[in-house]
Amino acid sequence: ETGVTQTPRHLVMGMTNKKSLKCEQHLGHNAMYWYKQSAKKPLELMFVYNFKEQTENNSVPSRFSPECPNSSHLFLHLHTLQPEDSALYLCASSQDRGTGHQPQHFGDGTRLSIL
């Protein structure tokens, strides 16, 4: 139990579907992150929120749309995805944006498969 919960754990969707990934953290952290993890590749940072404000968007295609209604919840809305978007999507949180020694705490991820 990492204190970061992601749902669903697995998702299969067609390219024309719309779905959302959910992340909730119970650690009282102020920063939340979305990462994409593909096999044998480094974690790719997608979005960062600090105190509910988006602070980074690493050139992510518009078919991925994040939402952060409060410091404990983070969503990733998906629409018109491509086969290359199939990957493990990880949510993480940290005490603050990244100063100091505080590590990021990760959820177990959503395994996304695009048909």
Next chain:
Amino acid sequence: GQNIDQPTEMTATEGAIVQINCTYQTSGFNGLFWYQQHAGEAPTFLSYNVLDGLEEKGRFSSFLSRSKGYSYLLLKELQMKDSASYLCAVRDSNYQLIWGAGTKLIIKP
């Protein structure tokens, strides 16, 4: 560009010692992290180094040399449950984490 290099895969024997290396080239340095990730699970934090030297935590130790852009994770008295991927990440001058692709460690009886 920014780059983190670590071996793709290593194999070791139960009870032995293994050292996983990580070299980095980043714009600035504000700390280095090691994470462990079992298949299908979340990466979990193992260690943090910001000053040169060795940090020891039970069976796991992590070393940093900032002048060489180099770190290693040392695992002693290996157990089967240590079979996992080990991720090296460096915090750059913008406090963004730059990640390596991970080292898959296989432990054999």
